Amino acid sequence: xxxxxxxxxxxxxxxxxxxxxxxxxxxxxxxxxxxxxxxxxxxxxxxxxxxxxxxxxxxxxxxxxxxxxxxxxxxxxxxxxxxxxxxxxxxxxxxxxxxxxxxxxxxxxxxxxxxxxxxxxxxxxxxxxxxxxxxxxxxxxxxxxxxxxxxxxxxxxxxxxxxxxxxxxxxxxxxxxxxxxxxxxxxxxxxxxxxxxxxxxxxxxxxxxxxxxxxxxxxxxxxxxxxxxxxxxxxxxxxxxxxxxxxxxxxxxxxxxxxxxxxxxxxxxxxxxxxxxxxxxxxxxxxxxxxxxxxxxxxxxxxxxxxxxxxxxxxxxxxxxxxxxxxxxxxxxxxxxxxxxxxxxxxxxxxxxxxxxxxxxxxxxxxxxxxxxxxxxxxxxxxxxxxx
Ligand code: HEM
Numbered sequence: 001x002x003x004x005x006x007x008x009x010x011x012x013x014x015x016x017x018x019x020x021x022x023x024x025x026x027x028x029x030x031x032x033x034x035x036x037x038x039x040x041x042x043x044x045x046x047x048x049x050x051x052x053x054x055x056x057x058x059x060x061x062x063x064x065x066x067x068x069x070x071x072x073x074x075x076x077x078x079x080x081x082x083x084x085x086x087x088x089x090x091x092x093x094x095x096x097x098x099x100x101x102x103x104x105x106x107x108x109x110x111x112x113x114x115x116x117x118x119x120x121x122x123x124x125x126x127x128x129x130x131x132x133x134x135x136x137x138x139x140x141x142x143x144x145x146x147x148x149x150x151x152x153x154x155x156x157x158x159x160x161x162x163x164x165x166x167x168x169x170x171x172x173x174x175x176x177x178x179x180x181x182x183x184x185x186x187x188x189x190x191x192x193x194x195x196x197x198x199x200x201x202x203x204x205x206x207x208x209x210x211x212x213x214x215x216x217x218x219x220x221x222x223x224x225x226x227x228x229x230x231x232x233x234x235x236x237x238x239x240x241x242x243x244x245x246x247x248x249x250x251x252x253x254x255x256x257x258x259x260x261x262x263x264x265x266x267x268x269x270x271x272x273x274x275x276x277x278x279x280x281x282x283x284x285x286x287x288x289x290x291x292x293x294x295x296x297x298x299x300x301x302x303x304x305x306x307x308x309x310x311x312x313x314x315x316x317x318x319x320x321x322x323x324x325x326x327x328x329x330x331x332x333x334x335x336x337x338x339x340x341x342x343x344x345x346x347x348x349x350x351x352x353x354x355x356x357x358x359x360x361x362x363x364x365x366x367x368x369x370x371x372x373x374x375x376x377x378x379x380x381x382x383x384x385x386x387x388x
Pocket of ligand 1: 011036043086182183184186187188190191194248249250253254313314315316317319320321322323324325327328
């Protein structure tokens with residue numbers, strides 16, 4: 001299904017959940033695939049490495065404000081962080097109102113908790129379209145400004161690549177704006193959900209938090225991590241991977257059948273909806289020992305045990321896989337090392353969280369207490385007093 005997307009199967013809805021217009025579908029698809037390939041050059045390993053030196057500073061800036069507040073609601077706080085990370089990566093240091101507009105769009109997208117009369121749905125769509133248009137206008141203005149003011153030595157941003165493509169006639173300005181908007185939108189909520197699960201899991205597994213911290217202490221010698229440090233942080237990397245295995249934010253990937261076919265012996269008609277769930281696959285005992293256990297060592301101790309292709313697929317697969325795989329894993333590893341080394345983050349006592357699957361898989365209601373620096377760190381004290 002994933003491999004044959006764009007031919008036998010299609011993604012029949014855009015990122016805002018709007019049905020794509022059938023009459024323009026193939027034209028839109030060709031444009032998107034070209035734009036995706038261009039943006040992909042900025043988002044691949046080399047592109048991410050170039051931007052990776054600024055990620056830790058943004059994490060610290062946000063975490064310092066959380067510490068000043070003492071207690072945060074995890075999802076909005078982390079969405080604000082990831083909106084800034086991805087906006088800076090795509091547009092450069094000047095991000096204008098993009099993070100706020102992304103939050104507004106996110107808000108407009110949430111399905112209503114109760115069934116509402118048809119009039120409300122029309123209003124909701126209207127709000128959604130306006131939020132999406134405002135975001136596109138702001139992105140377009142920021143790209144224009146960057147074009148006018150960028151210097152030779154400015155750190156690179158994904159927008160610069162798209163600009164060059166526009167100058168060479170490979171992309172329209174409107175197309176370039178849509179690619180940036182698509183990336184901003186696809187990136188910030190997913191990465192924030194994944195980081196929320198990661199912080200919750202590290203709080204529940206203090207011995208692992210200690211290992212992530214010890215590794216960061218040893219490898220970084222007090223300086224902020226960069227993308228080039230990621231290979232030297234295998235424990236943090238394995239924690240990221242294991243979090244994405246247990247709690248893949250996109251827990252269900254859906255397609256529409258474009259031409260009659262057969263899947264696993266089932267005949268499928270045009271227009272039928274099919275899906276694959278990374279959440280279910282990642283917990284399949286055929287592929288994973290003790291599949292429900294949070295065990296990052298499964299990625300360190302047995303890194304070469306071949307898993308069947310697609311047994312681990314938090315970023316999807318095939319021609320429409322995630323464009324931000326490298327950026328997301330790099331940003332998450334840097335955030336895990338920085339937040340664990342320099343702050344003490346734990347679930348607020350007396351609070352509970354539940355699964356929220358309304359849009360993506362999130363720990364609903366997660367509240368975190370943020371303290372630091374770690375001079376009076378409980379783990380360190382425990383170790384020095386009790387030797388644990
Ligand atoms: C932990 C974080 C993330 C997860 C779990 C995730 C997951 C996914 C998945 C499963 C898909 C495929 C959806 C499908 O097949 O229908 C996807 C698509 C996409 N992702 Fe991500 N993503 C993450 C972060 C990012 C980031 C950081 C970016 C950009 C920098 C990004 C950009 C995109 C784009 C543009 C698409 C659409 C690709 C297309 O339709 O051709 N994602 N993502």
